[in-house]
Amino acid sequence: MDHLSFKTVSVNKANADKAWVVVDASVAPLGRLASQIANMLRGKHKPSFTPNSDCGDNVIVINADKLRVTGKKLTDKIYITHSGYPGGQKRINLRDKKAKNSASVIEHAVKGMLQGNRLGREQFRNLFVYAGAEHPHEAQQPKAVELTNL
Numbered sequence: 001m002d003h004l005s006f007k008t009v010s011v012n013k014a015n016a017d018k019a020w021v022v023v024d025a026s027v028a029p030l031g032r033l034a035s036q037i038a039n040m041l042r043g044k045h046k047p048s049f050t051p052n053s054d055c056g057d058n059v060i061v062i063n064a065d066k067l068r069v070t071g072k073k074l075t076d077k078i079y080i081t082h083s084g085y086p087g088g089q090k091r092i093n094l095r096d097k098k099a100k101n102s103a104s105v106i107e108h109a110v111k112g113m114l115q116g117n118r119l120g121r122e123q124f125r126n127l128f129v130y131a132g133a134e135h136p137h138e139a140q141q142p143k144a145v146e147l148t149n150l
Contacts, residue, residue: 011048016055018126020142022135023059025106026066028147030073034109036147037061041114041123054122060137061129064102069094079108103129 021040025033043049043056069077077094098105106129114120128137 009048010053011043011050011055012053016043016053017046017048018055019057020137020140021057021059021145022142023061023145023147024063025061025129026063026068028068030067030069030105030109033061033067033147034106034113037106037110037127038113040145041110041126052119054119054126056123056126058126058140058142059128060135060142061103061106061127062133062135063131064106064129065098065131067098067102067105074098102131 023033023037023040027033028036037059039045040059041056043054046055049055074095075093079092079094079097080089081092082089092100094105107124107127110127111120111124114123128135
């Protein structure tokens with residue numbers, strides 16, 4: 001076999017094969033779900049993965065209100081934000097954040113697992129999270145995906 005016959009394929013935005021997938025949030029705990037979603041957004045599940053380009057899929061997450069966590073995370077996990085002003089620190093636990101907006105819990109977890117640069121922000125824009133079982137992306141004909149390695 002000729003050692004020059006294999007060429008490394010570098011995928012860019014123009015020739016990336018981006019699919020639409022649907023993930024059900026009620027099948028796995030928050031961390032395991034978020035890590036699988038982050039891998040799909042980055043494209044690490046594809047053989048043509050290129051680390052410096054947006055080659056991942058568009059991910060639709062449904063049933064965010066049926067999200068599960070283990071242990072005492074509902075009361076003990078605290079999200080801290082700061083407005084930038086003195087005394088502007090706000091704390092909210094997971095139960096209250098989930099009651100206010102269940103989609104933001106998944107978005108926060110996935111965003112923390114993506115890169116902290118321009119590419120990570122671009123990949124995060126391919127995530128769509130909905131509280132119920134309905135989503136407005138039927139025209140893209142998304143495929144339902146069973147999460148593996150849970």
